[in-house]
Amino acid sequence: MQVHADHDRLFSALADATRRDIVRRALDGAEGVVELAEHYPMSFAAVQKHVAILERAGLVTKHRIGRRKVVRTNVEGLRAAQRLLDQYELLWRARVDRMNAILAESTEATP
Amino acid sequence: MQVHADHDRLFSALADATRRDIVRRALDGAEGVVELAEHYPMSFAAVQKHVAILERAGLVTKHRIGRRKVVRTNVEGLRAAQRLLDQYELLWRARVDRMNAILAESTEATP
């Protein structure tokens, strides 16, 4: 149940172009919230909220540097999303394999 | 701009536990909307809406079989999400490589 909520937060955090761009920019881990905000046509507070959402989703972390707080992407968060998608792919492949096995059986039974 | 909207739809479709479960179930591509709906504690119409959202996101397709419409997961849709996440990973690795190169340079300059 809790796992689902984590995944909800993860994907809904990624479901916004501004937030995805913040994730991309924060891969360098060099900008504070003010600097980030300057890239987007919205208020500083709005960007701050986006960062907070990404933080709660485990996609970025904040680190104090001087009087700024630098935003840095947490690659492990991205990997969590990748793993979930990989699981679907694995289930799908397993099903394809099962079907192939069945098909192989039936064709070898009818020469 | 349009690409962003596609990605928005893709990830926000995945940002709901019920919808993720529908994606999982529809990997088998065997159930119609009514059968799907029976698995969840909500009305048929609600499930129908979820399926519509997944369909618009390109994550499932519907196929008429008899008087039912079978819901089937579109694995290519899942892959689109994977590719996007992979791109972030690639950017991140590129940055790590750049940093390693810089570090190697500076250490070989100070024997």
Add this chain to the structure above:
DNA sequence: CGCACATACAACCGTATGGTTGTACTTGAT
């Protein structure tokens, strides 16, 4: 044909979301 089943869609409701402005708390520089 006529009925029942599977699906589709519209109207509505409460709550979450993305945005705004305004105020308050730290921290570094002067």
Add this chain to the structure above:
DNA sequence: ATCAAGTACAACCATACGGTTGTATGTGCG
């Protein structure tokens, strides 16, 4: 000690979202 930069947070507003019920549409069967 003071002031400004950087950040945090609360209150508010419009719209989107997840859910409901109710009504239509289309398809198979007797």
